Amino acid sequence: MNAKAMPGFIKAYVRYVDAVNGVLGYVVMYLALVMMGLLLFASITRYVFNVPFVWIIEMAQFLMAAYYILGGGYSMQLDAHVRMDVLYERWKPKTRAFMDSLTAFFLVFYLAIMVYGGFSSSTYSLKYNQTNYSAWAPPMAPIKIIMTVGIALMLLQAIAIFFRDLAKVTGREIA
């Protein structure tokens, strides 16, 4: 075993989290087409057959929430999130990794609070059968649970990225 490597359980953690978010992201990206289909269906039924379905648009809204939250971990893997790069741009890759491993705390703290809030909000909705304030009035618990799971996966991804940065800073192998 290589002395300059991260501990085995950390390597395994990073590998599993990357794999789960990668697969999930690959599936979720097709939701864009599903949303498109739903919206087109809504316009056809309403305009051509004069049958408005109130639930279609709302269903598309729910899908959108699932889309960007379940896809969140994958978007972090792709490093799609903008940063204010006025200083960041000038740093060497290793300095960037060092700063990122420090400021990862901000991200982890925020996502952890989000997971906590999502969990307590989902529990509330389950307990009181909360419905959305709309004509269709669907139950809120399912989408809240989906969002909470998605945010939790983002939290795991943020920690995995932290380990990767740490490996880069200490010059150890992680893949």
Add this chain to the structure above:
Amino acid sequence: MSYEAIAVLMFSTFMLLLLTGQRVFGAIGFVTAVFALALWGEGAIEMPFASTITLLNWYPMLTLPMFVYMGYMLSESGIANDLYRMFHVWTGPMRGGLAVGTILLMVAISAMNGLSVAGMAIGATIAMPELLKRGYDKIMVTGVIQAGSTLGIMIPPSVVLVLYGMIARQPVGQLWLAGVGPGLLLATLFILYIVIRCHFQPHLGPPLPREEREQISWGEKIRLLQAGVLPLLIVFSMTGLFVMGVTSMVESSAMGALAATLVALFKGRITRKVMEDTLRKSLAVSAMFMWIILAALAFGAVFDGLGAVKAIEILFLEKWGLEPWQVLLLMQVTYLIMGTFLDDTAMLIIVAPLYIPLIISLGFNPIWYGILYTITCQIAYITPPFGYNLFLMRAMAPKEVTLIDIYKSIIPFVLIMLLGLVLVIIFPEIALWLPNHVYVK
């Protein structure tokens, strides 16, 4: 500590955290969560999560993933290449003509998409190499592409105006129509600048050489005009059907996405790889925008809890005793200053809710103000040190264009946009004529 002082502290902490280079949504979210907990204790722990429900119920937000997808699909479809060819041949023979053609190309792209990113990508990858090859000045070209791409959020459809409409509770249809006049005005000003500058300094934008012009027959020239047909169909299927009342706004964005896909399919550009790449990039960019919006909404909610709206009103009207016009100008100036440091999406969501109630109570037209706001956003979008365009230009532009070139290139265009802003302030009719004309009937 007074609430005003806390609000200032919160804002400055946020700016400071941004400098560390952490992802913008992470920085906003962290500040929000910490201040909410410090101010209101454990009861506020659900506050950051609560904004997911707000966003869930903002149904016009559905246009965002649709436009992002559509933008990538358009650049895959080859429509932009054909359009560029058309403008190249028709405007190329005059001085600075290719740059003028590029602005016209951007106008066409803007009318087909609601984001600035699409125009930027198309301009930097299709137009820019051609212009550089033909001896155009690289600073001129870089500026043209960046300025042209800002039209994307002004000429309908526009995602920025959708966001503004949701925050200000104004009809998005009227906002979109109000963007047409000022968008075309800015495009005209850009073109005038290019033509005049290249007339006096022909080396900045030489006309196409005679040999190249003579190679193209009139038949070929006429045939190239067909490239304009497909974009017109896309614009009709989207904005046209929406203005006619056939589709709702959200449905029209799905129509546009479908139309772009069909065109790409028709031109035989769709392979499994193209489809997957488009969907992957769409997810990445949509998630990026959505997470910033999500974190900024929660930030705004904490600000609101601090009574910042009232505080600003008291500060401007009572403490400083400003006239309505002075308030308006001061707001634009603060936007311009903040916009250079802040992410423009985050700025819209955090600052607009503070200003809009005051604007309405002072008797200004909120539709017109939305347009002023958008022009300011366009300027914020291209001014350093923070601008998506810098981020994108560096990634997409050819190697010979340096960061200094990018910074220098925008100066004349920022001045032109400021002129446009002043014109729309003095003559509100530029924005309001079209919506008044269409909606009064």
